[in-house]
Amino acid sequence: MDLICASEKEGAKVLADGRGAAKSGDGFFLGATILDDVRTGMTVANEEIFGPVLNVMPLRVRRNGQRCFARST
16 A cells, blocks of 8 residues: 555556555455556556556557566566
8 A cells, every 4th residue: 555655646646546445354455446647767667566456657659668568577
């Protein structure tokens, strides 16, 4: 959940917020979350998130999209 808060501070927009998911006696649960306007330099774009979080990143040129994909594999 810290990465979602950090992404907001860095300028991302939360379109679907799963942070309101219920706490249980066994731990914390995160619902589906969608972050828009994520940039490559943001923390959330460079850290692995264990949970249902989708980062939407604008890619203006096809070549930039290919480079971004190559870095993530």
